[in-house]
Amino acid sequence: MARGIGSGRGLLATMAVVVVCSGVVQGYLTPLLPGIGRHIGVGGVGQNNLYLLSQLAFAVMTPLLSKLGDLYGHRRLLRVAVAMVAGGSLLMAVWPTTATLTAGMTLQGAVVGFFPLLAGILRSRAPEYGRTGISVLVGALLVSIGAGGLVAGSLSERHAVAGLWTAVPVAALALAAAALLPDSTAPRRGHFHLGAATLLTLGLVALVLVLAQGGTWGWGTPEVVGLAALALALLALWVWVEHRSAHPLVDVRLLRGSRLAVVNVHTFCLAFGTIGFLGANSVFLGTDPARAGFGMGLGSQAIALVSLAMVVAGCLGSTVTPRLARHVGDRAALATGGVLCAAGFLGLLCFHGSLPQYLTGALLVGLATGVFEAVTRSLAAEVVAEEETALSVGINELALSLGAAIGAAVIGALFAGHQSAGADGHLTLAGYQWSWGVCAGVALLGAAMGLAFRGRRHGAPPAPAQAPLLPAPNADAA
Structure with a gap:
């Protein structure tokens, strides 16, 4: 090599x-x-x-x-x-x-x-x-x-x-x-369970369809209710099959293990707002304040620059997260991501009248994105046996995707319920205010879940995976 x-x-x-x-x-x-x-x-x-x-x-x-x-x-x-x-x-x-x-x-x-x-x-x-x-x-x-x-x-x-x-x-x-x-070099054992894979695939397809199309079809329609019931039934059957299998596709103990479960719930809560609100964020930035009474009236290139600034803030957050976890512990690092996210959305709720005000809240949300994605992906890889690393991180990725999808669906429902009564039926500021408030509340729930994580105590010696940024002189050896 x-x-x-x-x-x-x-x-x-x-x-x-x-x-x-x-x-x-x-x-x-x-x-x-x-x-x-x-x-x-x-x-x-x-x-x-x-x-x-x-x-x-x-x-x-x-x-x-x-x-x-x-x-x-x-x-x-x-x-x-x-x-x-x-x-x-x-x-x-x-x-x-x-x-x-x-x-x-x-x-x-x-x-x-x-x-x-x-x-x-x-x-x-x-x-x-x-x-x-x-x-x-x-x-x-x-x-x-x-x-x-x-x-x-x-x-x-x-x-x-x-x-x-x-x-x-x-x-x-x-x-x-x-x-x-x-x-x-992780050991490999087990077999691919085709039946469990089929049930999980169909259950996830039905669940994502409900989340993505519920607002369009109507949350109370027979189609959405029936599809949601089908998703729950398929996923429940999948869990039952996995329990009885000698070679499960996903060891369900990973789903209910307290440490990984806390990490995944925290991931869900933070993805709910940080990713679920991205589409609505662009709409707000592009809304003409002369017509709607709110918004920034930005063009597509300016919106792209704001989005880029948010991900640069996220990059900064991910970079400082290992040092943060070393100094304050994993629980505090998880809670920090949740608090930063909540502060960003509360800032948007209270201060959205000018672009500098809006950017302050948006950049805090971007910073929180980097913190939570770095710490949760690290913990998802560390809290399981080495041969289950990819599956554990994959489950965490799924929690992130579902959090984002449900966040977007909830925000879509809030928007649908706050449209003006005029002929144009445009979205009112109250729709954004409710969305910012809900995202802040879910982020605080994520912060509370982070405090429930049972990890390394503050001041304990760091694990080998938490080594300093600079490698040893021979770290590049084959």
Whole structure:
């Protein structure tokens, strides 16, 4: 193996290339969909269905890729996942049609496997870089999400589909990086439970459909109620099957284990606002105050710059999180993320009359995003046995995705209930105020859950995964 790739900074830099690909893929399509939709003849409903398809792919692939990585090798499944993303990105860029966008966005859903699989490799190959490495990768992810959207939007200013090429070169680099990474040394045992995988997939598909379409179909309609009941029944049956299986797809003890459960609930609560409100944040920034009486009246490029500033704040948060956890302990670090998030949303609730005021609250939310994503991903990898690392981080990723989806659904419902009575029926400021308040309340619940975490006490010696940022002189040895 080439020197500098097997461990240490070379390993981390190679992983960062893969994570940047994940961030660009997650961030570059959002500003492009309206223009691409007009170019290929897909209206607002069709664009929403494409977004829904990507969310379904995320939910389904998260546990499957993570479990397969623990069973058959993290590097092998990482290469498969990166190849799927690269193929989907190239397909959409070369031949943008409704069918290829559908196929490409489905293949791109494999990005959800990147972080769990990389965590499995990092934990076994360079455990001394555990928390520092996770924080660096989270920072790279957040910045690349913002940068991907900004680059894609700039490319598509003259031609709608030009921005689709944004992900192609970074996916090619990620393929090369995945080829250089070593495999993890974690023991592999067990078998893939096809029946459990089928039940979990169908249950998650039904659940995501309810969350994504409930506001459109109507939360009290027979379709939504029936689909929600089906999701609960399938997931309950899945738990029952897993309990009886000698080789479960997901060891349900991971779901009810107190430490991982606390981490996942905290992740859900913080993702509820930090990610669930992103779409509404852009709408508020773009609202014309002369017409609505509130908003900032920003254009698309200015909105993209605000979003980029938020992810830069998130990068700062992820960078300082390992040092924060070393000095105050894991519980305090978890609580800090929740308090910062709540303070940001309360700031938006109380001070939103000018752009500097709004930016203060938004940047606090961005800072909280980096803190909670770094600490929860680190803890999700540490609180289980090494051979379950990828699956544990994958479950945490799923908690993040569901928190974001439910947050967006709740905010959508609040918006639907606060529209003006006039002919245009535009959204009122009260809809935003209720949303900011609810997000702050859920973030405080996440902070309280963080205080319930049973981890290393303040002042206790740090674990090997919490080593200083600078490696030993021979840390790059193969």
